[in-house]
Amino acid sequence: MKAWTFALAALAAIAAPPLAAQMERVPDRVAGEGDGPFGKLLIRGATVIEGSGAPPAGPVDILVEGNRIAALYPGGAPANEVQAAQRVVDAAGMYVLPGFVDVHGHNGDAVKAPQPSYGYKLWLAHGVTTVRGVSFYFGPNTPDLSDAARSAANTITAPRLIPYAVFGDKWSGGNPDSPAKAREWVRWAKAQGYWGIKFFNSASPEILGAALDEAKKQQMGTVAHLAQTGVAEVNARKAVELGLGGVTHFYGHFESLLKDGLPYYPEDYNYFDEQSRFGWVARLAPQAVEPGSEKWDDYVDFLVDSGVTLSPTFNIYSASRDVMAAKTRDWHAKYTIPSLMDFYAPSATNHGSYYKDWTSEDETAWRQFYAKWFALTKDFHDRGGRVTAGSDPGYIYQTWGFAYVGELEMLREAGLAPLAVIRAATIDGAREIYEPLGKEAPMGRIAVGQLADLVIVPENPLANLKVLYGTGHTRMNPETGAVEQVGGVRWTVKDGIVYDAHALLADVARMAEEQRAAR
Structure with missing residues (x-):
């Protein structure tokens, strides 16, 4: 099995709900639920x-x-x-x-929250009027496009929904395991109505480069979670060189800044054991060069000059630096549904529920990791790079809507001024979505x-x-x-x-x- 195939299969295993649990249809908007236009x-x-x-x-x-x-x-x-x-x-x-723009949304796991309107209403209640789904649902025959169309027609109570598809997902044409097939999948996704593509960086540089080139020709947005399974070949610098439009999370950055060529992992490391994966990812920070060093400054300048957008999603990993605080947030008792709290609890199978034996040493490593991640984002922003706000909700004690405000607070903690935080949440998020289409954003100001x-x-x-x-x-x-x-x-x-x-x-x-x- 090719590495790309294996990584996507693993993603599906952690992201898709069991066959017995199906997402419910979003009900039509009823009279009195929203007034106007x-x-x-x-x-x-x-x-x-x-x-x-x-x-x-x-x-x-x-x-x-x-x-x-x-x-x-x-x-x-x-x-x-x-x-x-x-x-x-x-x-x-x-x-x-202006209505807030969440550039990193998901809403498709019946084990957590079977009714999508739960997340949609929480987003709206926190002022989020546009969400880019990366993607809203995983797998074929999912309602990403129909939800987006119904929201555009305002027949459901939901933010404006911008559907992206995960590279290789949704279709029945087999793995896009060659440059030609990668281009075919991109054209197919465009024809279906997807606005852009989310990559998990498990393709070879040749396949990823072909997909990114075709996406640009098709005026589709691109964003990547540069997973550790592929980052040895394609770190953030390499992905941006190949034409990537946006980097989300932290993946790929520290691998671009290593003091040595490859990261160190202990001999018992296992990527598919999520406590191992997330516990050790924080240990990448000390392996990277220091802020202000020549290699650091060169990398930041490269990112700014390339025009790439960073959507760090600081909030989604924030429990890693204080899990006790994350699981006792004010809103959980009243607004986090029990099935979602169950999903958040330590688990060997649920994605992001990796606090099986989370220690003060893990939390200390994550606090130090955040200091360097904040510094990278701040330097990028201060030199003219575009930073946007995404929340990646539904995992790791991050409930829809509340998670988005948490992201704004963490952008402020990273050093962005309050007005810059609001800009990241509004016009810059809108521009990240609409620029690949060659259009001026119709909202955001x-x-x-x-x-x-x-x-x-x-x-x-x-x-x-x-x-x-x-x-x-x-x-x-x-x-x-x-x-x-x-x-x-x-x-x-x-x-x-x-x-x-x-x-x-x-x-x-x-x-x-x-x-x-x-x-």
Whole structure:
């Protein structure tokens, strides 16, 4: 069996649900679940954080006609526009941002969460209006494309869904194990309606190069998780040289920066034992050169000059540096359904559930790993590289929506300024998706003509990103001494449709309670 075939089979084994457990169909959006779109929707009195990095400005009235921003009125809209509006949202004292873009989404494992609307509603409740699925579901005959079409038509309650396919997945044409067959698979995926390709770097350089070249010709996006099974031949530098558009996670970076030619693994290392895999990946950091060294700076400059995008997904591995904190997050009790908590628990089979004997030494190694990973991302960003926000939810105690806000907090921890974090979450994420198509992103900024994808928040996220969590932020009232929960997204607007974030969270809490009661 070829290495590529073996690696993909292993991926399928950890990513696909058992045959007995099937994903449910997403129900149609019912009356009252989202309001609009309107001939005229007016959002009044907001402070606008418009997405490009410009400072906040307000009060501003935002006029939406249908699914587009029609006008911005600093100080207030004229009386005739106020009177003509079919709905007015009073956002006085609140903050309005572009809808968030999650560039790394999954939603297809019935063992964890059989109803996809669980994840879709959690994303929307946290202001995420666009998700790139890499991919949403693994395997053939999955509803990636139909979910995307139904979301585009707003017949389901979901963010805008951008479907990518994993290289070699979905079709019945056999393994793309030659350059010619790789090109054939890319053309097939394009014809089906996929916007891009997710690689796991198990193909040879020749096959990967052919697929990337064909993807560019077909105007498809490309992103790679450069798995350790193939990174000896294709590290991040090599993949980017071959034409890769985006690197997600950390894989391939430290292998490009090793002091010696190949990484050291102990003699009892086993990639398919995930505690071994994830425990030792953190030990790559000391094997790499130091920030500021000649090899480090050359690599960062190479990445920036290439135009590649980094979506680090810091959050998805954050439990590795403090597993006790990760499994006791505020939201698990109310919003994480029991089947998902079961999946998160230490397991020999569930992907990402690798804390079978996780020690303080493992956590220390991961904290040191993060320091170097943060430094790489910060240097790349500071030199002009594009960083985007992806959450990779549904694994390792990272529940949909909450995980995305966690990613924003970790981008801030890496050293990006608050406005830069919001830019990564909005316009830069939108551009990463639309640039391969040769199109200007239709969303990602609050500007006239842009799609009406908006997040309305009572508190200022630039001062405290925690106010974006669905559970809000705990704060003591200085006047009364009472401990209060403040913040949380109030409304999410997608395609001009106003969703009540509180109602979405109540639906999710009901799903969790019903599953608990059924047990």
